[in-house]
Amino acid sequence: MSCSLCGSLACDSFFATNRHFFRCGDCGLVFVNSAEHISPLQELERYNHHNNSLQNQGYEKYLRHCFEVFASNWQRGESLLDFGSGKDGPLGKIAAALGFSCTSYDLFYQNDPMLLAKSFDGIFCLETCEHFRDPWQEFSLLHSMLKPGGAIAIRTEFLPLDFANWFYHRDPTHICFYSEATFSWLAKSLGFEILLCHAPFVLLKKI
Numbered sequence: 001m002s003c004s005l006c007g008s009l010a011c012d013s014f015f016a017t018n019r020h021f022f023r024c025g026d027c028g029l030v031f032v033n034s035a036e037h038i039s040p041l042q043e044l045e046r047y048n049h050h051n052n053s054l055q056n057q058g059y060e061k062y063l064r065h066c067f068e069v070f071a072s073n074w075q076r077g078e079s080l081l082d083f084g085s086g087k088d089g090p091l092g093k094i095a096a097a098l099g100f101s102c103t104s105y106d107l108f109y110q111n112d113p114m115l116l117a118k119s120f121d122g123i124f125c126l127e128t129c130e131h132f133r134d135p136w137q138e139f140s141l142l143h144s145m146l147k148p149g150g151a152i153a154i155r156t157e158f159l160p161l162d163f164a165n166w167f168y169h170r171d172p173t174h175i176c177f178y179s180e181a182t183f184s185w186l187a188k189s190l191g192f193e194i195l196l197c198h199a200p201f202v203l204l205k206k207i
């Protein structure tokens with residue numbers, strides 16, 4: 001078993017339910033065996049049932065808070081991208097209401113490959129990296145899409161001490177789980193400065 005982030009073979013069995021979880025001894029990533037990932041079609045069916053629109057007031061409040069945690073890092077007029085925006089790009093609407101311009105990209109709902117060739121001052125990656133099938137490839141792509149000095153704003157739940165009772169691993173679309181050590185490895189390997197790493201938020205600035 002090799003790590004889906006750093007490629008290390010030093011991965012041990014970590015936990016099992018109906019899926020098998022492994023932990024990398026080098027970067028600390030906990031991940032689900034790729035043979036047990038659900039198919040992209042099954043994944044889409046799950047997302048179609050999410051109520052992640054601004055009609056859902058709880059979700060709007062949550063997203064607005066995420067945006068506000070990071071917003072001071074950018075000026076209005078700088079180019080922002082929401083990577084993994086979901087169906088209606090709600091973060092883009094919240095950003096627009098606050099005077100920012102934030103484009104939406106989503107593998108399933110807003111899949112415009114032209115966007116991936118552009119560069120941005122900031123990229124939001126909110127509740128997205130836990131879905132990455134190939135986290136090294138995805139974070140490398142995000143790094144390549146940042147202007148020098150640009151930053152990625154991440155939100156994901158960090159690995160808890162009590163994994164067995166953690167709700168987050170029960171979602172079949174969640175296949176990668178991170179810790180501070182994993183983000184440190186990622187920053188060092190890709191060339192980021194860590195501006196913030198405090199669960200559940202991470203801000204990585206391209207060096």
Ligand SMILES: [Zn+2]
Nearest residue numbers: 003006024027
């Ligand atoms: Zn690893």
